[in-house]
Amino acid sequence: MADPLMHVHANPLHGWRRHALILVVMLSVAGYLGFVLWSGWAEVTAAIAQVGWLMTGVALLLSLLNYGLRFVRWQLYLAQLGHTLPWREHFRIYMAGFSMTIVPGKVGETIRSIFLKAHGVDYAKSVAVFFSEQASNLISMVILAAFGVWVYPAAQPFVLILSAALLVGLVVLQQAKLLAMLDQFAQRWLPAKLAKVSHAAFTTIAHAGQCLRFPVLSLGLAIGVVAWGAEGVALYFMLHSLGSDISLQTTLFIYAFSMLVGAISFLPGGLGGVEATMIGLLMLNQLDQAHAVAVTLLIRLTTLWFAIALGGMAMMHIPQRKN
Numbered sequence: 001m002a003d004p005l006m007h008v009h010a011n012p013l014h015g016w017r018r019h020a021l022i023l024v025v026m027l028s029v030a031g032y033l034g035f036v037l038w039s040g041w042a043e044v045t046a047a048i049a050q051v052g053w054l055m056t057g058v059a060l061l062l063s064l065l066n067y068g069l070r071f072v073r074w075q076l077y078l079a080q081l082g083h084t085l086p087w088r089e090h091f092r093i094y095m096a097g098f099s100m101t102i103v104p105g106k107v108g109e110t111i112r113s114i115f116l117k118a119h120g121v122d123y124a125k126s127v128a129v130f131f132s133e134q135a136s137n138l139i140s141m142v143i144l145a146a147f148g149v150w151v152y153p154a155a156q157p158f159v160l161i162l163s164a165a166l167l168v169g170l171v172v173l174q175q176a177k178l179l180a181m182l183d184q185f186a187q188r189w190l191p192a193k194l195a196k197v198s199h200a201a202f203t204t205i206a207h208a209g210q211c212l213r214f215p216v217l218s219l220g221l222a223i224g225v226v227a228w229g230a231e232g233v234a235l236y237f238m239l240h241s242l243g244s245d246i247s248l249q250t251t252l253f254i255y256a257f258s259m260l261v262g263a264i265s266f267l268p269g270g271l272g273g274v275e276a277t278m279i280g281l282l283m284l285n286q287l288d289q290a291h292a293v294a295v296t297l298l299i300r301l302t303t304l305w306f307a308i309a310l311g312g313m314a315m316m317h318i319p320q321r322k323n
Helices: 016-039 041-080 087-100 104-117 123-146 153-173 176-189 192-211 216-241 248-265 273-284 289-316
Strands: none
Touching: 041 087, 041 123, 041 192, 041 216, 041 289, 087 104, 087 289, 104 123, 123 153, 123 192, 123 216, 123 248, 153 192, 153 248, 176 192, 192 216, 216 248, 216 289, 248 273, 273 289
């Protein structure tokens, strides 16, 4: 039986997407180099060496745990919408989405929808699962940040406002009848083309509402807290390998809050925003500049860039339709 992925068109990493990826990588390298030079090349490289290969390997394993748990949650959401795929093919598709993580707003990860379509999953459902995953990630990060936010009064308004916005969003998603009424109103009064787009949007929102209601919501959030907490623990291990006494609670806050800043910035992969926030918070906790830069670069290499590398490899193993 032919692999259904053989129906996928040209590799999405070709063309402008490939050029955009190369450009972002080059800009990121330049930015990281700037951080290192700003902090002192010798001091930063010495700190990286002090963390060592063993601790870097532990961080990579914890990142793999993060990806694995999030894949389980992705499967859970897709099953909630009536689709169960062979896990090996599905995992390959899921990981391939990470190759486009550095597209602004993470919308590049919707590339999974192209491959899932070949398995009979329509775009409204796959995009709804993507939306549900991103919402779950944000809420999980807020929960992790809440562990230490009260130590940082300046961060409290940001976390509270974001929490309120997410709560309102969840409540709206549960109003199936209201959403259906709004959809009908749009169909009646909007021009045909806009009505079609509106209906597709409301359909996607309705599917997302199925994923983000209890008890699936609570399970998804539990998975998210453990998954993202694993990467926070990796940061904690790295800090202590440098002799820092920053607590796990504070480390989880620093990691989660930095990721939240990157998420709402809509910058590619949160680049710049995550790094600057993390370095600043680490220095506020009495970590010297060179160590703060070193551990931030290492945690980003073992999380964001590790995911992108694995995503690229997964993408290359997805069969392409021959012209």
